Amino acid sequence: MNEGAPAGAELLEVRGLSKFFGDVAAVERVSLDLARAETLGVVGESGSGKTTLARCILRAIDPDAGSVRFNSANGWTSLHSLKEKELVPLRREMQMIFQDPFSSLNPRMTVQQILEEPLLIHGERKRGKRVAAVREMLSRVQLGADALTRYPHAFSGGQRQRIGIARALMLRPSLVVCDESVSALDVSVQAQIINLLEDLQAELGLTYLFVAHDLAVVRHICDRVLVMHRGRVVETGTVEDVFERPRQDYTRLLLSAIPSPDPDVPLKPLDRATLNL
Amino acid sequence: MSDATAAPPPARGEALLATVTPRQLAWRRFKRHRLALVSAVVLGVLYLLALFCELVAPYSPQTRNVAAINAPPMGIRFFHTDGFHLRPFVYGYDMRVNPDTWMREYTPNVGKRYPLRFFASGDEHTLWNLLPSTRHLFVAEGGYIHLFGTDQLGRDVFSRILYGARVSLSIGVAGVVLTFVLGILFGGVAGYLGGITDRAVQWFIAVLLALPTLPLWMALSAALPVSWSPLAVYFGVTVILSLLGWPYLARQVRGRFLALRQEDFVIAGRLLGAGRMRVILRHMLPNFMSHTITAATLAVPFMILGETALSFLGIGLRPPVVSWGVLMQQAQNWQVIVMTPWLLLPGLFVIIAVTAFNLLGDGLRDAADPYNTGGLE
Numbered sequence: 001m002n003e004g005a006p007a008g009a010e011l012l013e014v015r016g017l018s019k020f021f022g023d024v025a026a027v028e029r030v031s032l033d034l035a036r037a038e039t040l041g042v043v044g045e046s047g048s049g050k051t052t053l054a055r056c057i058l059r060a061i062d063p064d065a066g067s068v069r070f071n072s073a074n075g076w077t078s079l080h081s082l083k084e085k086e087l088v089p090l091r092r093e094m095q096m097i098f099q100d101p102f103s104s105l106n107p108r109m110t111v112q113q114i115l116e117e118p119l120l121i122h123g124e125r126k127r128g129k130r131v132a133a134v135r136e137m138l139s140r141v142q143l144g145a146d147a148l149t150r151y152p153h154a155f156s157g158g159q160r161q162r163i164g165i166a167r168a169l170m171l172r173p174s175l176v177v178c179d180e181s182v183s184a185l186d187v188s189v190q191a192q193i194i195n196l197l198e199d200l201q202a203e204l205g206l207t208y209l210f211v212a213h214d215l216a217v218v219r220h221i222c223d224r225v226l227v228m229h230r231g232r233v234v235e236t237g238t239v240e241d242v243f244e245r246p247r248q249d250y251t252r253l254l255l256s257a258i259p260s261p262d263p264d265v266p267l268k269p270l271d272r273a274t275l276n277l
Numbered sequence: 278m279s280d281a282t283a284a285p286p287p288a289r290g291e292a293l294l295a296t297v298t299p300r301q302l303a304w305r306r307f308k309r310h311r312l313a314l315v316s317a318v319v320l321g322v323l324y325l326l327a328l329f330c331e332l333v334a335p336y337s338p339q340t341r342n343v344a345a346i347n348a349p350p351m352g353i354r355f356f357h358t359d360g361f362h363l364r365p366f367v368y369g370y371d372m373r374v375n376p377d378t379w380m381r382e383y384t385p386n387v388g389k390r391y392p393l394r395f396f397a398s399g400d401e402h403t404l405w406n407l408l409p410s411t412r413h414l415f416v417a418e419g420g421y422i423h424l425f426g427t428d429q430l431g432r433d434v435f436s437r438i439l440y441g442a443r444v445s446l447s448i449g450v451a452g453v454v455l456t457f458v459l460g461i462l463f464g465g466v467a468g469y470l471g472g473i474t475d476r477a478v479q480w481f482i483a484v485l486l487a488l489p490t491l492p493l494w495m496a497l498s499a500a501l502p503v504s505w506s507p508l509a510v511y512f513g514v515t516v517i518l519s520l521l522g523w524p525y526l527a528r529q530v531r532g533r534f535l536a537l538r539q540e541d542f543v544i545a546g547r548l549l550g551a552g553r554m555r556v557i558l559r560h561m562l563p564n565f566m567s568h569t570i571t572a573a574t575l576a577v578p579f580m581i582l583g584e585t586a587l588s589f590l591g592i593g594l595r596p597p598v599v600s601w602g603v604l605m606q607q608a609q610n611w612q613v614i615v616m617t618p619w620l621l622l623p624g625l626f627v628i629i630a631v632t633a634f635n636l637l638g639d640g641l642r643d644a645a646d647p648y649n650t651g652g653l654e
């Protein structure tokens with residue numbers, strides 16, 4: 001984990017990242033920097049390459065060009081040039097929270113099995129330690145210990161997303177990529193999950209790469225934003241800068257698509273009115 | 278936004294759902310398919326009959342009853358002239374040759390009452406080629422019993438259908454097992470390795486699928502040497518059926534493999550650092566088998582129909598081997614069909630078995646979907 005690392009120290013450096021599917025450039029020459037304990041939002045319309053970017057960074061898919069450098073416990077490492085095997089120790093440091101709370105959990109494993117798998121993979125032989133770690137994480141994501149023996153089908157969408165979050169955090173990563181991690185949930189559940197993500201960030205010093213198309217959520221949770229359009233970065237800056245003083249037409253278009261809140265309907269618990277929208 | 282909310286309310290039906298495993302859930306979903314359930318029972322009975330055909334059949338498939346040639350089916354009765362009998366019986370036939378048509382005509386004779394004896398002694402047989410015995414599930418004491426009538430040589434159609442079931446039903450399963458091995462091998466390799474291998478296998482499959490199946494079956498079967506023993510022919514036909522059947526399965530396996538590789542939970546496993554073996558064994562295979570079993574179930578009918586078709590045309594199994602297809606050879610001209618329609622009964626069994634397999638496959642397909650909670654949610 002990142003104890004002792006100076007706050008604000010760089011964690012991730014992406015340069016000129018490109019990924020092509022056939023002739024289509026899903027991601028084209030994307031560069032970004034991410035500091036520890038920071039939250040960077042990635043926004044853009046559907047098909048703009050957000051998921052592809054997130055997956056290239058974590059090497060879920062191999063990028064075609066560019067570099068991804070990660071500041072791990074052992075100093076800077078170039079992820080893009082590592083073999084799958086060499087990547088394994090680094091997997092402890094970066095994890096992903098998925099969009100679909102249904103397909104992201106193996107339907108044939110119990111919660112206990114799902115949560116202890118990361119520990120097994122990374123060589124924790126003692127069953128007692130694994131069980132203790134799983135229980136601790138379960139309480140962190142506010143699920144009861146009775147969840148352990150159940151299978152994913154026995155949970156609601158929000159509960160499953162908590163399990164997905166717990167799995168991602170079992171290895172105590174420093175970088176967590178959230179790809180639309182709340183967009184499949186009901187609005188009230190969304191707010192709970194966002195609160196949870198924020199609490200966990202504060203407790204564990206997490207760094208988020210937060211992919212979303214709900215700009216209100218991004219504005220609420222992120223420090224900086226990166227706007228993507230057709231695989232390219234069109235604008236990047238702090239949340240205030242981008243939301244208040246967008247420099248690009250595309251960003252303005254994107255922002256204009258945010259529904260203005262109805263003053264008669266209190267939007268709880270994610271209160272958009274207090275977000276000046 | 279800062280106050281953390283308590284755990285969300287439980288999902289509907291959670292109390293029930295919480296306690297069941299995915300397998301129990303699949304069983305629940307399967308049970309909702311009444312037809313699939315009935316089909317499973319029907320197939321279970323058919324396979325049991327096939328497994329114990331020597332015991333269940335009252336005669337050996339080659340036993341000839343010269344007193345009843347082309348005789349119609351005999352009904353089991355409980356009421357005699359003197360009233361109800363607990364022990365079922367049949368009436369023997371009186372035969373006369375119609376002087377106009379020269380056809381044999383049979384009428385039940387109330388005077389020839391043959392009571393049924395259960396687990397009694399009859400024709401000699403060797404169960405599974407291992408246990409010699411003369412016991413049969415039922416025999417008609419002092420006479421004969423032909424539940425489904427007899428053929429033009431006086432052989433018992435019921436017994437022959439049971440012996441035929443053993444060959445036809447087992448060839449279906451044997452063919453599918455072989456198809457399975459080939460399909461999973463090629464489909465899995467293509468789906469997993471991707472790239473050139475995938476394209477080569479895909480191309481090969483496309484070519485095989487483009488070949489007209491029936492002529493190819495016929496050509497290959499006709500090439501089986503006549504001198505081969507019945508057992509060799511049996512395996513030859515199985516291999517031929519599988520050779521032409523595996524591309525379908527391979528395609529499904531490959532598609533399923535590719536789809537699974539993209540599933541979030543498989544990607545999640547990889548991102549956790551799981552190696553190839555763990556990803557395949559822990560995440561992919563368990564979620565893959567149910568679909569494959571479904572595909573295999575749906576493939577059995579093709580095998581059974583294939584065997585029947587080849588044998589019916591005289592280029593698959595040949596007498597003295599008894600299979601449903603061989604039996605149906607006897608019903609190849611309209612005269613037979615009109616005069617002795619009971620010789621079509623093997624066809625009825627083919628239809629029952631094939632339909633049951635298809636319905637069972639449908640039920641399994643729905644049960645295999647892990648995201649379907651069977652109406653519990």
Ligand SMILES: Nc1ncnc2c1ncn2[C@@H]1O[C@H](COP(=O)(O)OP(=O)(O)OP(=O)(O)O)[C@@H](O)[C@H]1O
Pocket residue numbers: 021024025026044045046047048049050051052053213
């Ligand atoms: N495996 C793939 N094969 C081919 N094309 C792909 C693949 N994955 C993504 N693409 C294409 O790459 C582009 C970017 O897709 P991506 O999923 O990254 O967009 P996104 O911004 O995440 O969209 P969404 O908001 O809908 O999730 C799209 O045009 C998409 O069709």
Ligand SMILES: [Mg+2]
Pocket residue numbers: 050051052180
């Ligand atoms: Mg996406």
